Amino acid sequence: MRKIKKNDNVLFFYNDSKKWLMKVTPKQKFHTHVGIIDHKKVIGKPFGSAIKTNKGKIIFALEPTIYDYVMKSQRGTQIVYPKDLGYIAARIGLQSGQKIVEIGTGSGSFTTFLASIVKPKGHVYTFDVDENFMAIARKNIEKAGMSKYVTMTKLDLKVAKKMPQKDVDAIIVDLGDPWVVVPQARKMLKGSGAFVAICPTMNQLENLASALRKNDFFDIECTEQIVRTIEAREGKTRHSFRAIGHTTYVAFARKVTTPASMRKIFAPVEPQEIESEDLDSTEDESLSSLKK
Known part of the structure; x- marks a missing residue:
């Protein structure tokens, strides 16, 4: 299990709308409406660990994804x-x-x-x-x-x-x-x-x-x-x-x-309209395959 090191990027997750992505350093303290996030509390802990703010709120230290x-x-x-x-x-x-x-x-x-x-x-x-x-x-x-x-x-x-x-x-x-x-x-x-x-x-x-x-x-x-x-x-x-x-x-x-x-044969053509009977036949084929 990978542990959080100094200068790692960490996603501090409180809920879907309250989460903060930042680089952790030992002296950094981040002030939020749910309390202070003390970086030194997460350094050395595995990603996914829970920490408490000074207001007693639980925040999770997650490894950031590309998302x-x-x-x-x-x-x-x-x-x-x-x-x-x-x-x-x-x-x-x-x-x-x-x-x-x-x-x-x-x-x-x-x-x-x-x-x-x-x-x-x-x-x-x-x-x-x-x-x-x-x-x-x-x-x-x-x-x-x-x-x-x-x-x-x-x-x-x-x-x-x-x-x-x-x-x-x-x-x-x-x-x-x-x-x-x-x-x-x-x-x-x-x-x-x-x-x-x-x-x-x-x-x-x-x-x-x-x-x-x-x-x-x-x-x-x-x-x-x-x-x-x-x-x-x-x-x-x-x-x-x-x-x-x-x-x-x-x-x-x-x-x-x-x-x-x-070029004349493959001249650009406009997208074809889908006829209603084409939709019906596609639906019939799908239903028949389900019955089988």
Whole structure:
């Protein structure tokens, strides 16, 4: 069982809405509404240990996860929430050893998440143009211990003539106008590589989807992830009054290569409408399989 050492990051957990992520040092005392958290009380104890504040309240010293680093990151911009991060990782097949390009570093929370999965042999190359945001991102990435797996560069890829990377596994775009960098993303991606964009509005999705089709991207999917939490208590389980509603839309696509001689055959097509009879047949097939 790993014990807490001086300068370790610890998540002090009181309840779902009251928790604090900080580096522990022997002389540090943190004042909260539930009492003082004395750091020296947890140093040398195993992660998961309970301590008492001076007000007699119980607080647990937990080992932080990437979820905690993301949610507790210093924010200069809006972050991508874990509910979206998890689906993105599954949708693009994110795994250790991959090379990822991120256009728009923001607060670095997404960067941290990506690095935590592609490490130790993979790497994240992230680009931004705002030095203030980059300074915040650098601190968040360092705090999570991911600096070794991230290279941060000040570069505007919208106007760059030479692409900084090639044959990357996935490109993540978090810009207000993601469609502008679709051609640049195509140049950097390997064949069948994944393109992901964070889009707060549907207007952005429309413009982006059009640009993706024009630049030989297929398997285009636009989603919104909704999570509803449940207050599970004996005899009075109900939906939580607190919720994270709409945060963003997410667009996915994959790079393909279409020879000039085949372009007319594989011209971009609009998504097909699903006919009602198609839904009925799918439902019938599902029911028949259940009966078997």
